[in-house]
Amino acid sequence: MDIWARWNKQTRKCHYDLCFALHGLARGPIERGDPVIIGRSKKLTAAGMRTFNYAWHPDCWLAQAMDHLTSIPESERVSPRGRRPVAANLEVRKRRVSLLQKRASLNHRQVKAALAGDAVRVLALEAEKQSLIPLILETGPLPKRWRVE
Numbered sequence: 001m002d003i004w005a006r007w008n009k010q011t012r013k014c015h016y017d018l019c020f021a022l023h024g025l026a027r028g029p030i031e032r033g034d035p036v037i038i039g040r041s042k043k044l045t046a047a048g049m050r051t052f053n054y055a056w057h058p059d060c061w062l063a064q065a066m067d068h069l070t071s072i073p074e075s076e077r078v079s080p081r082g083r084r085p086v087a088a089n090l091e092v093r094k095r096r097v098s099l100l101q102k103r104a105s106l107n108h109r110q111v112k113a114a115l116a117g118d119a120v121r122v123l124a125l126e127a128e129k130q131s132l133i134p135l136i137l138e139t140g141p142l143p144k145r146w147r148v149e
Helices: 019-026 058-071 090-116 119-137
Strands: 002-007 035-045 048-056
Touching: 035 058, 048 058, 090 119
Parallel strands: none
Antiparallel strands: 002 035, 035 048
16 A cells, blocks of 8 residues: 555545544544545456555544554564574574584585585585484474475
8 A cells, every 4th residue: 555645635534434533523524735644555356456545634544553553462562683593492502503504514515525526525525414404303493405305
């Protein structure tokens, strides 16, 4: 939905359901020359693309936004930043990082052996990488890049 503010060019009805309760009888439709918040959404229907326009008093739009924000439970309002840790235990996390570093080292040595043309060494390093899979599964889920297809 696109939303913008402007001065109203025509008389409109406010699309906030509780506008009457918020302003009472004194606040009627949005008159010409009043500030207005305009919203436009497009929906695909069987007849094709339809455009719907909405208009709100600025304070009704803000009240509607606050109603929506207060409907979200407090536990879900602010999510923690960054990745979620796979393992909660510090020892398990250290072991997992150590295994990830070991595989990165094996990858690097494997590339160097491949560039040198040592196919036997490449296969030996690949077998060693595959032996790390059961160990990493003990510490949590298998990373996507570790999957063998």
